[in-house]
Amino acid sequence: MTSPLIAVAELAQRLADVTVLDVRYRMGGPGGLEEFAAGHVPGASYVDLGTALAAAPGPRGRHPLPEVGDFVAAMRAAGVSDARPVVVYDDWSGHAAARCWWLLRHHGHRDVRVLDGAWPAWRTAGLPVEEGAGTRPDPGDFTATAEPATPVVGVDAVSGVEVLVDARAAERYRGEVEPIDPVAGHVPGARNVPTSLNLDAEGRFRGAEELAAVYAAVGAVPGADVAVYCGSGVTAAHDLLALELAGVRAALYPGSWSEWVADPARPVETGER
Template identity: 75%
Template sequence: MTSPLIAVDELAGRLEEVTVLDVRYRLGGPPGPEEFAAGHVPGASYVDLGAALAGPPGAGGRHPLPAPDVFVAAMRAAGVCNDRPVVVYDDWSGNAAARCWWLLRHHGHRDVRVLDGAWPAWRAAGLPVEQGAPAPAAEPGGFTGEPGAMPVVDVATVRDAGVLVDARAPERYRGEVEPVDPVAGHIPGAVNLPSSANLGPDGRFRPVAELAEAYAAVGATAGADVAVYCGSGVTAAHDVLALEVAGVAAALYPGSWSEWVADPDRPVETS
């Protein structure tokens, strides 16, 4: 199996062969378009997480999945084609990039990879940087994806998972703090493995054996029925990506905690 990750040196040697998507986004951070304009991987197209990778917030959570036609149109505008490899990067430890990776895979694209180490790794390697404001790709892509290729659970089925992983920070999982959503705690029965634990000190994903060991410790092994959630369905995709690196298939709960607590009758655990 080809790894869903790509190293900066490999990407640097394949820029003419792939479509590169810049999905820089950080909650409360600098605006992605401005960061893109200041410098980006040569030839990259900018993709806005809020407009293209999520639907309007509401009862389905803060970052529900985008309507398929909206997502497909955004990918076409960014130059994505069905038969051309795609590489996605951000400056948020791969969290936004993982969301785009998951959506493209979910919509049937078979060759999507995330830049390991994200934008900081590209800069640290001293590789070329291009400047300029976001604009549609010179050649619109012919992407024709439809959703359904990646496993998904919803609010009615999420607790049926054999192993339910909560990708948020441990203090949020335990209900000690909740900086974003109106209720603290976690879905009953969930185990915690924060997305930040997927990375080493250098900002790159940990080796396959280390990831496999960490997830096996909470029961997430190959063949197990695994589902992942977070606060709004974005960083959970980072755990799904890490699990795929480790050889474990996992379903995403897109609504995540923000959808779960929208109904006060749904149970909550703190511990």
Template identity: 70%
Template sequence: MAASSAGPLVTAEALTRLLGDVSVLDVRYRLGGPAGPEEFASGHVPGAAFVDLDRDLAGPPGAGGRHPLPAVGAFQAAMRRAGVCNDRPVVVYDDWAGHAAARAWWLLRHHGHRDVRVLDGAWSGWRALGLAVETGPGSVPGGDFSAGPGTSAMVDAAAVQRVGVLIDARAPERFRGETEPVDPVAGHIPGAVNVPTSRNLTDQGLFRSAEELRAVYAEVGAVPGADVAAYCGSGVTAAHDVLALEIAGVPAALYPGSWSEWITDPTRPVSPASRRRT
């Protein structure tokens, strides 16, 4: 399995043929949803290891936002516990239409893993096809993954407003500042454009084709050769847009701190300006 040549996705049918030759990571996560470990134990892809997004794919919340990047050493240790090896392909899935899986995909690539894919259709797609399910807490041999420089680009708060096409991956009503169910300030980073992650998927929960995604992102100027970055509320769902852009052939950076970091500094501008609250 060579992700660089085959793209960042793998179908459920293809994964059934790869089991035993890849490391499979289950990133069960949803805000306010069922607890991941319990859901994992009730059923998962055979041979998968559970990865906790809050513990393994993010650092402690604070000035860096609600889901800042984990420390390099902590991420490396988490991936080793999950059986990830430098020379073994990785497939990641979740039960959240690929949002949490995209975060793991981005982090692994950012830290140098060269062969990572996301399961297209997620856990629900696997179950819909009636494919094999394993139960219990699971157990995998430890891995030897060594975190190093990778291919996933990022921007920080100091540089994000200089990006040519800055994409906000949140729902349109949050982008417009009409509602904000999570963070204490509503609105968006001035100059950003909105491509909610829902536009990346078909009605069946699969990623749209590369041609369709190119058309979606071309609407906001995110075309090959453009300077593109994405953000969201806390840096998790924006990775879904980065993944979709990868499928479309448009490399994009991630702003990991995203909106939840941006608003920690009251001197940073907010659009609409009237949406900043104290």
């Protein structure tokens, strides 16, 4: 199976053969279109997370999964085709890029990878940078598969998952702070693996053995029933990518904490488990 990651050196050699998507984004802030115009990987197309990779906020959470037709249209407009490899990057340590990676995989694209080290790694390597709005790509022919290729778990079933991983920062998991959602804490029984544990000091994903050890410590091992959530279903994809590197198949709980706390009747746990 193709690795979910690609190094900057390999991408630089393959620019003519892949579709590159720039998904720069900051949680709670504006999209990254200005940053894209200031400099991006040559030939990349900008994809807005808030409109292309999520539906409008509501009872399903702050970043519900987009409708299939909307996502397909956005990917085609960005030049994505079924038979052409896709590389996704951001400037947020791969968090937004992982959301795009997961959605493309979920809807059946067979060759999509995340740029390891994200935009900073490209710049540090001194590779070419293109400025401006970019060239509008030829429309792609991406089609979604009839059946999802990656698993999801809904709000009514998530509490029954054998190993439920919370990808948020430890202080949010423990309920000490909650800067976004109205209730602090975590889904009862969840185990915390912050996305920061997926990366090394240079901002690249850690090796498969290291990641396997990180997740095995909370029971997320090959063959286990594993699901991941975060605040709104975006950064959880970072843990899903790390779990794939570790050889563990896991589901996404798309609504995540923002959906869970929308109903005050749902239980909440605080502190360490």
